[in-house]
Amino acid sequence: MALAGPSHTTPPKQNQWTFVGEHDLEPGLFGGEPELKVSEKLKDRLCSPWKKTLVVRLLGRSISYAYLCSQLRWEWRQTGRLDILDLNDRTFLVTFHNDQDFLHALTGGPCTILDHYLVVHQWSPSFRTADKPHKSVVAWIQLPELPVHFYHREVLFALGNLIGRTVKLDYHTENMERGKFARIAVELDMTKPMATRIRLDGFWQPVLYENVPEICFECGRIGHTEESCSKKVCNVPNVSLTTKTHVLPIEGSSPSSESPVGYGPWM
Incomplete structure (x- = not known):
């Protein structure tokens, strides 16, 4: 017998393991110690959300997470969503949800906060927080x-x-x-x-x-x-x-000459 009105049946739960295939994770041993091998296909799926992510490292003293977030949003003036994850007091992951915002932040040139220089580079799967800052x-x-x-x-x-x-x-x-x-x-x-x-x-x-x-x-x-x-x-x-609009003059030398001179204050 059918009943009229909306159904209150709870939908079946999705299998939480559908993201991982049968051979995506293979446990084993490496030199007598436990090891977990990850397939390339699974790594691609795991890395997909981080493809538009920048690693931001602060050179100099640390600043508060809230202040950094406000300064980066003002500096980059993104049009889409921006997520900032603090890994420690000097290292942050900034994930963009807009391709143009990501490219603008990556290629927009260096920026400073409180006179401290920020080192910005694109995230990669090999990134580790303990790594030395990118030069x-x-x-x-x-x-x-x-x-x-x-x-x-x-x-x-x-x-x-x-x-x-x-x-x-x-x-x-x-x-x-x-x-x-x-x-x-x-x-x-x-x-x-x-x-x-x-x-x-x-x-x-x-x-x-x-x-x-x-x-x-x-x-x-x-x-x-x-x-x-x-x-x-x-x-x-x-x-x-x-600069953005003018080339600084070089007095008495040319970068295209056969005998270049040393660096100097004219820079």
Whole structure:
């Protein structure tokens, strides 16, 4: 006999183990100690929610979690949801729910909070909280007066990889809407001197940098000033630095010359 009205039957519970396949987790021993092997398919599923996540490390004294959250939201001005997880007092995971917000935060250049520099890099499955802070920063470089026939996506990616690790091409560069310079976001190694030029098809191509903080005039590295430099390197190429709209003049030298001079206060 059927009864009229809404049903109050409790829906069956879903199997909580459907996420893990039959051979996704394999327990065993490694050198006599317990080990759990995880399949590549399961790792892909586990990592999927973290693909738009940045690791943020604070260099300097720690600040409160609430203050960091407010400052990051103000700095990045995201349009979508933003989740911030504190791992310890200097390391945070920031997960974005919007692709454009994620790329803007990753490639928008370095930022500081209370005069302390933030090291920001993309999360990866190999990340461990106990790891030493990344010595890298994502910044925009410019390749002024690059010959037009080199404005090709694969060529530009290869050029960026000579400077660091190419992260993104500027939209106008990729679509060749502006020909004054090519603009590429790269991950720079803070432990190495900044490249000032690259050799391309037989000629020297100057490299300009945008909004890179704390450049040492002594060794050309990022992350400290000349006063605190522990490496006295004099014979290094010349760096050309830019702001967002203007190239700083270089008096008496050219980054494309055959005999580059050392770094100096003109930076």
